[in-house]
Structures are given as structure tokens and as C-alpha cells.
Amino acid sequence: MGKTRWLLGFCSFLLFVLTAMVASAEENCITCHKKISPGQVQDWSVSKHAENDVTCSVCHGSDHQSAEDAAKAVLPDEHVCAQCHEEQFNQFVRGKHNLGWTAMNALPVTHLEPDELMEGGKGCGGCHNMGIKSEEQKKELHARGYRYQNNSCDECHTRHAFSKKEALDPHACQQCHMGYDHPQWEMWSSSKHGTRYFAKLAGNLPESAAAPKCQDCHMPDGNHENRTAWGFLGVRLPLPEDKEWAAAQVTILKALGVLDPITGKPTARLEIVKKAQLARLTKEEFDRERNRIKKVCYRCHSKDYVDFQFQQADQYYKKIDMLLAEGINIVADLYKDGILKKRGNQTYPYPDFLYFMRTDYGAGWDKLEYIEQVLFQMYMKHRMRAYQSFFHINPDYAYWYGWAMMVKDLGEIKELARQMRATHAQAK
Numbered sequence: 001m002g003k004t005r006w007l008l009g010f011c012s013f014l015l016f017v018l019t020a021m022v023a024s025a026e027e028n029c030i031t032c033h034k035k036i037s038p039g040q041v042q043d044w045s046v047s048k049h050a051e052n053d054v055t056c057s058v059c060h061g062s063d064h065q066s067a068e069d070a071a072k073a074v075l076p077d078e079h080v081c082a083q084c085h086e087e088q089f090n091q092f093v094r095g096k097h098n099l100g101w102t103a104m105n106a107l108p109v110t111h112l113e114p115d116e117l118m119e120g121g122k123g124c125g126g127c128h129n130m131g132i133k134s135e136e137q138k139k140e141l142h143a144r145g146y147r148y149q150n151n152s153c154d155e156c157h158t159r160h161a162f163s164k165k166e167a168l169d170p171h172a173c174q175q176c177h178m179g180y181d182h183p184q185w186e187m188w189s190s191s192k193h194g195t196r197y198f199a200k201l202a203g204n205l206p207e208s209a210a211a212p213k214c215q216d217c218h219m220p221d222g223n224h225e226n227r228t229a230w231g232f233l234g235v236r237l238p239l240p241e242d243k244e245w246a247a248a249q250v251t252i253l254k255a256l257g258v259l260d261p262i263t264g265k266p267t268a269r270l271e272i273v274k275k276a277q278l279a280r281l282t283k284e285e286f287d288r289e290r291n292r293i294k295k296v297c298y299r300c301h302s303k304d305y306v307d308f309q310f311q312q313a314d315q316y317y318k319k320i321d322m323l324l325a326e327g328i329n330i331v332a333d334l335y336k337d338g339i340l341k342k343r344g345n346q347t348y349p350y351p352d353f354l355y356f357m358r359t360d361y362g363a364g365w366d367k368l369e370y371i372e373q374v375l376f377q378m379y380m381k382h383r384m385r386a387y388q389s390f391f392h393i394n395p396d397y398a399y400w401y402g403w404a405m406m407v408k409d410l411g412e413i414k415e416l417a418r419q420m421r422a423t424h425a426q427a428k
């Protein structure tokens with residue numbers, strides 16, 4: 001009896017000491033960081049996490065206690081968040097955002113450009129730090145001296161506020177979904193959908209006014225699994241039924257290096273496309289995403305209205321693909337006639353879009369081919385704008401920034417090809 005009481009007493013003493021230790025460790029983090037990095041502590045202190053005792057050490061561990069041992073602080077990855085937010089974690093894992101880092105690293109251009117832009121997170125890597133990195137990927141990063149960017153959950157609800165309200169603001173998407181090749185922000189914000197959103201925000205429409213923002217269409221009901229039918233590259237399998245359109249898509253797939261330009265057979269890149277889900281590869285996959293987003297439109301528009309919008313978008317898609325295919329074929333013919341020659345890491349005597357503006361294909365700055373840069377721009381800047389504008393309902397992007405610029409690119413490609421052929425004939 002006495003023994004048990006003694007044991008009980010000892011245990012509660014131990015518990016007291018432990019609690020005090022934890023509490024004091026916690027206090028240490030905050031007291032010291034109030035001086036070192038007050039902005040962080042301020043953000044955390046008004047967060048749901050502070051309210052719920054999710055303290056600094058829950059995410060960062062408590063091994064680091066002073067300025068000297070800061071490297072011992074754990075930089076938490078997504079699995080730490082998953083301990084308490086399994087649902088959002090699992091949804092995220094199934095979605096396209098989880099593939100951002102993998103997709104970036106799958107492209108040959110990534111390995112030609114400065115590291116600061118990739119691992120350092122200032123260019124491609126600033127937006128593509130989306131997706132859970134494997135242990136191997138992390139080890140490689142750390143070995144090369146890159147310690148940060150272990151977490152993609154903080155890309156929409158940023159640390160250390162981790163606020164749901166912030167993530168629901170369409171500005172949360174803007175940093176990445178803007179600019180050169182995916183100006184969804186610019187298109188949406190100046191469309192009627194965006195206009196109504198901002199009018200509502202300014203109090204010029206009632207609180208209850210319908211005004212869809214990015215999250216309503218792409219994260220309905222807070223679902224963190226995101227994917228669209230056409231995706232970014234704008235190609236799919238099976239090919240469209242329309243013969244002319246299918247032929248144009250085959251040409252584009254060749255320029256993406258997914259089909260062998262000579263035999264037309266799939267290359268090793270098809271595996272990358274599969275692994276990083278760069279395209280929908282079955283009709284079911286495509287239709288599932290289409291129907292998912294259409295259901296969102298039906299919340300506010302009639303079914304016929306919505307179906308017509310998508311039908312028209314796909315019709316326009318065919319026209320822009322045929323224009324692009326014509327541009328690709330002109331450049332491909334220059335290779336066929338020996339006017340352009342294979343350079344650097346190029347696999348085929350054929351333009352390769354996955355090298356982006358690096359049309360030297362790694363052979364050196366004096367080997368950049370201008371005509372291929374114009375062709376790449378036609379694909380990456382203007383074709384993207386042309387089709388994305390239909391889904392984000394923006395007339396100016398559809399015409400002036402999209403279609404009209406593609407036509408201009410084609411004109412330039414034709415003129416450049418004519419000049420190159422003339423120079424080539426003269427040299428002979």
C-alpha cells in the first residue's frame with residue numbers, strides 16, 4: 001500500500017517536472033524568438049494553432065535551444081501536418097499539386113538553368129515547391145546545401161498564421177498562376193466572374209451575390225485534390241475523333257518528344273507523362289474531370305449554357321492546334337532539308353519544346369536558334385493564353401493575347417524560314 005502511494009507520488013512528481021520542462025522549453029522558443037523574429041511569433045500567436053496549443057516545438061521539435069544549435073531545429077514536412085490533418089493531406093496527395101516538384105525536375109531544361117532558380121526556389125522552384133518530396137529528393141537537396149522548402153502546405157495558408165481565410169482568398173493562387181504561360185489570375189480577375197468578386201468585396205454587390213473565384217471551381221467543398229481535363233500541356237489520349245485535330249495533336253506530341261517524330265511511336269517520355277500525370281490518358285479520366293467542374297458551373301448557370309461553353313472551347317482548341325502544328329511543320333522541314341542541324345542534347349532532328357527557350361539544347365549560347373524560340377513562344381505563351389482564356393472567360397486574352405499573337409508568330413516563322421532557305425541556297 002505504502003509502496004504504491006510512494007510510486008504514485010513519484011509518478012506525479014515526474015509528470016510535474018516533465019510538464020514544467022516542456023512548458024519552459026516552449027517559453028524559451030517564444031521568449032527568445034520574440035526578440036529574434038517577432039513577426040513569426042506574432043503570426044503564430046493569433047493562429048488557430050496557438051489557440052489549440054500547437055506550439056513551436058510541436059512542429060520544430062525541441063532539440064534546438066540556443067543560437068548555436070539552430071541547425072537542430074526540425075523543418076517540418078507535410079507528414080508533420082498530416083498527423084493532425086489527415087483528410088487534407090490525403091486529398092492533396094491525390095491531386096496535381098503533389099506533382100509540381102516532380103514535373104519540374106522531369107524537364108531537361110531544368111538541368112541546364114541556374115540552381116538558384118530551381119533548388120534555390122527563386123524561379124521555377126519558387127512555384128514548383130508544390131508536392132511532397134521523397135526522402136531521396138530531400139537528401140539530395142540537403143547535400144547540395146539547400147535546407148529550406150520542405151513543406152508545400154504553407155504555399156496557400158502561409159506560415160505561421162496557417163489561416164483558412166487567407167487560403168480562400170484568390171490572391172493565394174496568384175503568385176504561381178499568373179504571367180507568361182498561365183495567366184489565370186489576370187484572365188479571371190478581369191473577367192465578369194472576377195469583376196463581380198471584387199465588386200462584392202468593395203460592397204458594391206450584396207454579400208450573397210454569385211461570384212465564383214479560383215477555389216470555388218478548383219477546390220469545391222474545400223477538396224485539396226485538384227486536376228483539370230486538359231491540364232497544362234493541352235494534349236490527351238485517346239486523340240480527338242476529328243481527323244484534322246488528331247493530326248495536329250500528333251504533331252504537338254512529337255514536338256513534346258512524347259512521340260518519335262520519325263516513326264510516330266511513343267518514346268521513353270511517355271513514362272514521364274504517365275508518372276507526373278502531365279496529360280489525361282483515358283477518356284474516363286478526361287470526362288471525370290470535365291464533369292466534376294461542369295457540376296460547379298451548373299450551380300449558377302443553366303445546363304445548356306454551360307455545355308455550350310465547353311463545346312465551343314473544344315472547337316476553338318482544334319483551331320489553335322492546327323495553327324501551331326503548321327508552325328511546327330515549317331521548322332521540322334528545315335531540319336529535314338538540313339538547314340537546321342541537331343545540337344547539344346537534342347534526341348531527334350526536330351524541335352523539342354521541353355527545352356523551353358534553350359533552343360541551343362545545351363550546346364552553348366551561340367547555338368540558340370531564333371526561329372525555334374518564336375515557335376516555342378507560339379506554343380508556351382500564346383497557345384496557352386488562347387485556350388486558357390476560354391475557360392477563364394476573358395475576351396482580350398482569347399483574341400489579342402492568344403489567337404492574334406499566334407497568327408503573328410506564324411507570320412514570323414514563315415518569314416524566318418524563307419530567309420534561312422535563301423541564305424542556305426546562296427551558301428551552296
Ligand code: HEC
Nearest residue numbers: 025028029032036056057060061062064065066067070073
Ligand atoms: C536563446 C534563443 C533561442 C531559443 C531559446 C530558441 N531559438 Fe530558435 N533560433 C534562435 C536563433 C538565434 C536562430 C537563428 C536565426 C538566424 O538564422 O538568424 C534560430 C533559428 C530557429 C529556426 C530556424 C532554423 C533554420 O535552419 O533556419 C527554427 C525553426 C527555430 N529557431 C525554432 C525554435 C524552436 C521551436 C524553439 C524552442 C524549442 C527555439 N527556436 C528556441 C534562437 C533561439
Ligand code: HEC
Nearest residue numbers: 033041044049054055056059075076148149150151154159
Ligand atoms: C504548424 C507547424 C508550425 C508551427 C506550430 C511553427 N512552425 Fe515554424 N515553420 C513551419 C514550417 C512548415 C516552416 C517552413 C519549413 C521549410 O521551409 O522547410 C517553418 C519555418 C520556420 C522558421 C525558418 C524559416 C523562416 O521563415 O525564418 C523559423 C525561424 C520558424 N519556423 C520558427 C517558428 C517559431 C518561433 C514558432 C513558434 C512561435 C514556430 N515556428 C511554429 C511550421 C511551423
Ligand code: HEC
Nearest residue numbers: 048049052054058080081083084153154157162163164165
Ligand atoms: C498537433 C496537431 C497539429 C499539427 C501538427 C498541425 N496542425 Fe493545423 N490545426 C490543428 C488544430 C487543432 C487546428 C484548429 C482546428 C479547428 O479549429 O477546427 C488547426 C487548424 C489548421 C488550419 C485552419 C486554420 C483556420 O484558419 O481555420 C490550417 C490551414 C492548418 N491547421 C494547417 C496546418 C499545417 C499546414 C500544418 C503543418 C505545417 C499543421 N496545420 C500542423 C492542429 C495541428
Ligand code: HEC
Nearest residue numbers: 103104107110123124127175176177182231232233277278
Ligand atoms: C510563376 C510560377 C511558375 C514558374 C516560374 C514556373 N512554373 Fe511551371 N507551372 C506553374 C503552374 C502554376 C503550372 C500549372 C499551370 C496550368 O496548369 O495552367 C505549371 C506547369 C508546369 C508543368 C506541367 C505540369 C503538368 O502536369 O501539366 C511543367 C512540366 C512545368 N510547369 C515546368 C516548369 C519549369 C521547368 C519551369 C522553369 C524553367 C517552370 N515550370 C516555371 C508555375 C510556374
Ligand code: HEC
Nearest residue numbers: 096099100103127128155173176214218226227228231232
Ligand atoms: C506555390 C505555387 C502555387 C500556388 C500558390 C498554387 N498553385 Fe496551383 N499549381 C502549381 C503548380 C506548379 C502546378 C502544376 C503541378 C503539376 O501538375 O505538376 C499547379 C497546378 C494546378 C492545377 C491543375 C492544373 C492541371 O494540370 O490540371 C489547378 C487546378 C491549380 N493548380 C489550382 C490552384 C488554385 C485554385 C490555387 C489557389 C487556391 C493554386 N493552384 C495555388 C503551383 C501553385
Ligand code: HEC
Nearest residue numbers: 173177184185188212213214217228229230231293388391
Ligand atoms: C468559373 C470557374 C472557374 C474559375 C473561377 C477559375 N477557373 Fe480555372 N478552370 C476552369 C475550367 C472550366 C478549366 C478547364 C477545365 C478543362 O480542361 O476542361 C480551368 C482550368 C484551369 C487550369 C488548367 C489550365 C487551364 O487554364 O486550362 C488551372 C491551372 C486553373 N484553371 C487555375 C485557376 C486559377 C488560379 C483561378 C483563379 C485565378 C481559376 N482557375 C479560376 C474554371 C474556373
Ligand code: HEC
Nearest residue numbers: 078081085088089092152153155156164167168215221222
Ligand atoms: C492550393 C492551395 C492549398 C494548398 C497547397 C493546401 N491548402 Fe489547405 N486549404 C486551402 C483552402 C482554399 C482551404 C479552405 C477550404 C474551404 O474551406 O473551402 C484550406 C483549408 C485547410 C484546412 C482547414 C480545413 C477546415 O475546414 O477547417 C486545413 C487543416 C488544411 N487546409 C490543411 C492543409 C494541409 C495539411 C496541406 C498540405 C498537405 C494543405 N492544406 C495545402 C488551400 C490549400
Ligand code: HEC
Nearest residue numbers: 192193196210211212217293296297299300301306309393
Ligand atoms: C457562383 C456562381 C457561378 C459559377 C459557379 C459560375 N458562374 Fe459563370 N457567371 C456567373 C455570374 C454571376 C456571371 C455574370 C452574369 C452575367 O453575365 O449575366 C457569369 C458569367 C459567365 C459568362 C459570361 C461572361 C460574359 O462576359 O457575358 C460565362 C461564359 C460563364 N459565366 C461561364 C461559366 C462557366 C463555364 C462556369 C463553370 C466553369 C461558370 N460560369 C461558373 C456566376 C457563376
